[in-house]
Amino acid sequence: MxxxxxxxxxxxxxxxxxxxxxxxxxxxxxxxxxxEGNLIHPIFACDEWDYPLVCHCCHEALTE
Ligand SMILES: [Zn+2]
Structure with missing residues:
Protein backbone atom coordinates (compact mmCIF):
# COMPACT_ATOMS: atom_id res chain seq x y z
CA MET A 1 0.00 0.00 0.00
CA GLU A 36 -22.81 20.13 6.87
CA GLY A 37 -20.97 22.23 4.29
CA ASN A 38 -17.51 21.18 5.45
CA LEU A 39 -14.84 19.98 3.08
CA ILE A 40 -14.57 16.21 2.82
CA HIS A 41 -11.13 15.21 4.00
CA PRO A 42 -9.29 12.36 2.32
CA ILE A 43 -7.59 9.91 4.67
CA PHE A 44 -4.18 8.76 3.48
CA ALA A 45 -2.55 5.43 4.18
CA CYS A 46 0.31 7.23 5.94
CA ASP A 47 -1.99 9.07 8.37
CA GLU A 48 -1.81 7.81 11.93
CA TRP A 49 -4.97 7.33 13.97
CA ASP A 50 -5.42 6.34 17.58
CA TYR A 51 -8.10 3.83 16.73
CA PRO A 52 -8.82 1.43 13.85
CA LEU A 53 -10.59 3.12 10.99
CA VAL A 54 -13.84 1.46 10.05
CA CYS A 55 -16.31 2.71 7.47
CA HIS A 56 -19.39 3.77 9.42
CA CYS A 57 -21.59 2.74 6.51
CA CYS A 58 -20.47 -0.76 5.45
CA HIS A 59 -18.27 -1.44 8.53
CA GLU A 60 -15.30 -2.43 6.41
CA ALA A 61 -11.92 -1.76 8.02
CA LEU A 62 -9.93 0.80 6.01
CA THR A 63 -6.58 -0.41 7.30
CA GLU A 64 -5.18 -3.86 7.83
ZN1 LIG B 1 -18.03 1.61 3.32
Missing part, protein backbone atom coordinates in the same frame (compact mmCIF):
# COMPACT_ATOMS: atom_id res chain seq x y z
CA UNK A 2 1.39 3.40 -0.97
CA UNK A 3 1.64 6.03 1.78
CA UNK A 4 -0.21 8.62 -0.29
CA UNK A 5 -2.98 6.27 -1.29
CA UNK A 6 -6.41 7.51 -0.21
CA UNK A 7 -7.95 4.77 1.89
CA UNK A 8 -11.09 6.62 2.91
CA UNK A 9 -12.72 9.93 3.70
CA UNK A 10 -13.80 11.87 6.77
CA UNK A 11 -17.14 13.61 6.31
CA UNK A 12 -20.12 14.52 8.50
CA UNK A 13 -18.04 13.48 11.54
CA UNK A 14 -17.89 9.92 10.23
CA UNK A 15 -15.37 7.74 8.47
CA UNK A 16 -16.20 6.48 5.00
CA UNK A 17 -14.53 4.01 2.71
CA UNK A 18 -14.08 5.34 -0.84
CA UNK A 19 -16.96 3.31 -2.25
CA UNK A 20 -19.48 4.47 0.37
CA UNK A 21 -18.24 8.06 0.18
CA UNK A 22 -18.83 8.14 -3.56
CA UNK A 23 -22.27 6.65 -3.07
CA UNK A 24 -23.20 9.22 -0.41
CA UNK A 25 -21.58 12.32 -1.89
CA UNK A 26 -21.13 11.61 -5.58
CA UNK A 27 -17.85 12.08 -7.45
CA UNK A 28 -15.31 13.42 -4.96
CA UNK A 29 -12.96 16.28 -5.68
CA UNK A 30 -10.79 18.27 -3.28
CA UNK A 31 -13.62 20.80 -3.17
CA UNK A 32 -16.35 18.33 -2.25
CA UNK A 33 -18.42 19.25 0.77
CA UNK A 34 -20.31 17.05 3.18
CA UNK A 35 -23.91 17.59 4.24
Missing amino acids: KAWEVIGYAADADIWCPACAREAYGPLTDQSEDH
